[in-house]
Amino acid sequence: MRTRHAFPVRRTGLGVLFLVLAQALAVPGTAHAHGDTVKVVITGQREGHLTTDITWENDGDAIEEAVAATVDATSLDGARALGPWKLVRDSGSRVGWSTAEVLPAGTWKVTVHVGFPSLGHAEREVSVPVVDPAPGTSPSGAPVSPAPGGSPAPSSAPSVAAPVQPPVQAPVPTPAQSPAPAADGGDSTVWWTTAGVAVTAVAGAAVGLLLRRARARRR
Numbered sequence: 001m002r003t004r005h006a007f008p009v010r011r012t013g014l015g016v017l018f019l020v021l022a023q024a025l026a027v028p029g030t031a032h033a034h035g036d037t038v039k040v041v042i043t044g045q046r047e048g049h050l051t052t053d054i055t056w057e058n059d060g061d062a063i064e065e066a067v068a069a070t071v072d073a074t075s076l077d078g079a080r081a082l083g084p085w086k087l088v089r090d091s092g093s094r095v096g097w098s099t100a101e102v103l104p105a106g107t108w109k110v111t112v113h114v115g116f117p118s119l120g121h122a123e124r125e126v127s128v129p130v131v132d133p134a135p136g137t138s139p140s141g142a143p144v145s146p147a148p149g150g151s152p153a154p155s156s157a158p159s160v161a162a163p164v165q166p167p168v169q170a171p172v173p174t175p176a177q178s179p180a181p182a183a184d185g186g187d188s189t190v191w192w193t194t195a196g197v198a199v200t201a202v203a204g205a206a207v208g209l210l211l212r213r214a215r216a217r218r219r
Helices: 006-031 183-218
Strands: 038-046 049-056 068-075 081-089 096-099 106-116 120-128
Touching: 038 106, 049 068, 049 081, 049 106, 049 120
Parallel strands: 038 120
Antiparallel strands: 038 049, 049 096, 068 081, 068 106, 081 096, 106 120
């Protein structure tokens, strides 16, 4: 009886061994279904925050697990270096990752290194424009308070000048005017003038007549 049951026992042991080997081979296959590298694309910047898209290299699927990645930035002249900064997931995006830190204005050579869940690398030049501060704020964004005792800043709206009123001058006294002669006095003056002219004419005629008579007598 022991000899008859030897073959079934051996067959069962071999089946379990094959099953274990198959599972061991299937686990790495499932783990590496997306590939052994990730694809990193530096898409640019958003208000100074570096933005990237990180996916699996082989199929382009989003990476569901956490991503361990660092960012380094260097100015084109090599005088300034920033980082390493950590990438954090963008809210509302499955493949988007960005920095919490802000790049200053200028052009930067940016390098991204990914170490988990697989290796990835990307480089690109990113330009950050200069943003004018809002009126009433400093370049850092803090509100500007007026200096004590200082005059307020002029408003940008054009001011309308009030009309200039001419100075009020006191009335200049004028000399009193003599009253005009009454109408009756004027008529009497004209009458006396006419009478004087008539008397003068009569007197002249009489003198002329007397002179003629005197001359006639002399002859």
